[in-house]
Amino acid sequence: MQRPPGTTMIRYWAAACVLLGLHGNPAAAEDWFVEAYFSDRAAIDRLGASFQHLQIDEARGVVRVDTDENGIRLLEQAGLDVRIDMVSSAKLRAFYAPADVPQSIPGFACYRTVEEARDSLDALVAAHPDLASLQDIGPTWEKEKNPAAGYEMRALRITNLATVAQDPDRPRMVMYGSIHAREYTPAELLNRMAEGLVAGYGVDPLSTWLVDHVDFRFIVHANPDGRKRAETGIGWRKNTNVDDAFCPGTPTSFSQPGVDLNRNFPFHWSGSGGSSTQACEQTFRGPAAGSEPETRNLLAYTVGTCDGSGNCSGGALPDRRAESLSSPAPEDYSGLFFDVHSYSQLVLWPWGDVSTEAPNGPSLRRLGRRLAWFNDYWPMPSIGLYPTRGSTVDTIYGYVGAAAYTIELGVDFFEDCSEFETATLPHNLSALLYAARAARRPYQWPQGPDARGITADTARVPAGSAVTLRATIDDTRYNHDNGNETTYAITGALAYVDLPPWHPDAAGLPMTASDGSFNAMTEAVEVTIPTAGLAPGKHLVWVQGKNARNGGTIGTPDAVFVEILADDTLFADDFETQ
Template sequence: MKLVRSPLCAAAAAVLLAVSASPAFSADDPATEMRLLRQQEKQRTNIYKAYFPDLATARKAAITFHANLLEAQYDTGFLVLELDALEIATLRSYGFRVENAPEFIQRRDEFLNQIQQAADARAGAATQGTTDSTTGAITRPVARGDASIQSISGYACYETVEETFAAAQGFATSFPNLAQWLDVGDSWQKTQGLGGYDIRVLKLTNSATGGTKPKLFVNSAIHAREYTTAPLVLEFARWLVNGYGTNADATWIMDHHEVHLMLQANPDGRKKAEGGLSWRKNTNTAYCGATSNSRGADLNRNFSFGWNSTGGQGSSGTPCNETYRGPTAGSEPETQALQSYVRSLFPDRRGPNLGDAAPADTMGMHLDIHSYSQLVLWPWGTTSTPSGNATALQTLGRRLAYFNGYTPQQSIGLYPTDGTSDGPSYGELGVAAFTIELGTSFFESCTSYNNSTKPKNLPALIYSAKVVRAPYQIPGGADVTTLSLSNDASGAGVAAGTPVTLTASATHTRFNQSNGTEPVRNVTAAQAFIDVPPWSAGATPITLAASDGSFNATTEAVSGTLNTTGLSLGKHLVFVRAQAASGQWGPVTAQFLNITNVTPPANNEVEPNDSRATANAVAAPATWSGAMGASSDNDYFVVNLPAGATLTATLTPNATSDYDLYVYNASGTQLGKSERGLGLVDTVTLTNTTGAAAQRYVRVRYYSGGTGATNGRYTLGLAW
């Protein structure tokens, strides 16, 4: 059946006639533009509840009619969609019952009114101006209304474009060894000199570590109104950056893999959506008129691979349609930036035919994060014929859907889509590609996002980052779900030579079985590795045993003993993996192993440690309480700082004392110091840029004030 969807054209036409006599909106008058666009939005009343005959048909309709979809109520049996007469007839032919949705229209209008009132209040405050105390002159700034939006009204949990960019820049500024904020293109408005934005990618990896690093690429918010998408991916970035050095899995991922995040793939459109508009496309005024809120191209129908390949079923050639594909393949600058970046990341490992498979050992993965529908999708969307990698994609898709509870399926609905984002990644290059449809609405409440969407989907992103070295293979192995070390070896640490017992749980059961059945196999083996992961040269496996004596179940408790003899002082990584009966090893899970020779007493002077040679070895993160025994006292501590890690040493003295803080390398060269004064906190921060783990000596020096167990107290915090 050939369908050309155009749910918005008729509704937009009347408003366009009303505003056509007005001058085109200018970049200098955003408040007026947004007011008129909100008026247009409220004219869109062809909105319906479509009660579905069964959940499987509902999921397919959510894919096919994604551009029309406004809300999904799977539990109560209906979708809210914007539909024309042909689309209503189509849904009815699939067993849907369709009726008007006045409640949705009322809620939408109330929200738009709330947004407009907030914009008016900002504009009013701005135009009141300021009075010069000498001359009495009043200065009135230009009222920019929506241009001053710093958060989305009613949705404080979602960062704006500017807040997203500021957070990403903050990572790059504060952690230059872990994060880069790359400019990879321009939005449509920027190419036209109408403001706009750079298209940017946040690249995350430990630049001090080498080796072959497989790449995970994630883009979000390519459809502007999908509020949850960019915040979720930004939260993933926070987990990686803030977890480096404190979370073992975040640390090894950053050391051995690369993560590339295009947080705002459609920033011009996103700004419209931040103003309350149900904006999907980019803002190109060449399509559907410069003053229409139906203008622009659907960026996720504009990609070059498979563009306009389904005879009009998978996208529209009508400019006002929400799935307008653009005049030519890859015509939009946002699309060009994304597909060019993907091509720069991954080699071509797939043949030209739809049935050609990429080799099983192909590295890399692409996630396109959308909302909503609660789906995990993989190619193809242009045809119901499975791809050459269909079985492996299905296995990984069911893994991802295990975490969020969504339905895993091939990305074709009631009929095809074309020109989508998996074209350059899987279609051209053979990289495993998935679309995850988050949540149940475009403007999802913060309560729902924080309590459901974010905690369910962040683990899916983390799992993706773990398996990206071989996404067509690793998901077939067993998962390590818990991992612990005895003797508080991951906390306060143990002396080198102390035997450490490792216990873990391994399972091959974590698949979403809601749409077909994934084979579940017994766990047959488990291994541990210290510092060198299993894919690296020189890796030495430590065989772990089944705690019940034999590997004969789909979930097994495993254990083993780690020999710590000869390990250097400081923090080490222990990698653990498990094998399924198919012979496939699963992803690694890691834990820290801290090696220290001496545990400083909590409330006494630390002696002897008056020189680097007698320094107390400590494993960060740690907080030590010590004392200055005499006015000639110095206390030394030594830490083993990983390559690329940033050490922060914080010295808090007695309120009546002045102690100073210094950091040296192993040869005694001073690398940093803080000498602030009586009762003041001293802090030294420095990064290990040597490319290898290195010892750093921290010195606490008496300068003036109290001494002894009571008056000479200090607290030293060490972290990285």
């Protein structure tokens, strides 16, 4: 392909992009992918309130964003040199091509529509009522206006419902998907995670112990009205409130009606920067904090009702933090919050509006870097990207003290299915499943080592025979791309049969270092477990390691199945019955 005069060819994520110098304006109401070159980082912070996803390459001095002619003009007025990426722009247009079939997303069969997602969750609950339930949490803006329109927002609960009443301390992990409507991957990721947990129950040891001991809450579609609009081929980000945010003309990804729900949450909603007061802009924060029914539904479900003193009750997550900027939650807080977005390959935590470290900042950072080890994303406080106000993550952490994170999935809004299936999905499932393993003590366990690679020398053990368990205790699993986390030597590990490590009656069996001594940041460990007295059937065996931090800090556990065979499952010649 020939380069026009005055333009340049560069590489982005190892893929060739054709960048055309901008002369004149592109056609109105069309979206473009652009790269804008900057020399003043403060200009990007100021622009953050007007754009939805600024992907910033600090080393090259480039910001990448999709926008229309108005956004291009704004970038130029800020002094940036703007170039159009024609290859990505063509992909963007294909992604937003209107759907020919209402119940499909053309070219992206891996992403379910709102209706398909709702149907799949209904089927999941119908097939597994002991593990899954659905709760209506309130109407969307359109349904509130007209009961025959819009959607009832729903929360999916995945946990062992038969035992939850006897386990009041079971940690809750709340996850929002696709609060920005055109972000297809988050809802699908959460849908797949829920389905995988249920499908693996009783078969996969990780799924089994997580469903037994973690209370998962999925709001797969946090903005269904907007998502339905996006499925028609519009780059829709906000909700569909056209009363308080009317915009004339044809909607584009830069100028459209509605309120940005991720700028409408009440914690630090007002103030300069971090959101927009202009109704047509992407980050319009709404006429008031919590003005939108979607925001109110999500907040009431997650933190409950809050009084004038900032004390919240009745929500999925417990309130254990005073509302001031300087008050930390106790380090033994139990529970987690995630708001999953796309795109940018980031793991973000509070704060989004100030550069002051959050009161639980070191612990938020450690878990963030642990998560980023699994998905290989860039970990940082939200303010490191650009200022944001009225966000979900700042509000949930600010109101109740839960460890709260945004994950920005992948490299495109319009991520093709092969990239999603082979990279974004498995890597981020691994990150979220690690988070679930740490959900009981998200501020503490990531300070200790991870237990991984747990195996039994034989998965099916004759009654009374011993079984040798092996594992790796690893303190090195941090992402160090944005700063180094101190790691420590492993000092020990314990194995627990049937009862998890946190149970008051659990008795750990000491494991030995396979090389004879505990002195490295990663250690292979083993233990021989007698099975006399264990009933026939599957038994979960947990492993939890400890490092030298502060004289001994336990880490995130994991488990494996060991099956004890009944005496009558063996013939005299030692062959098992079928």
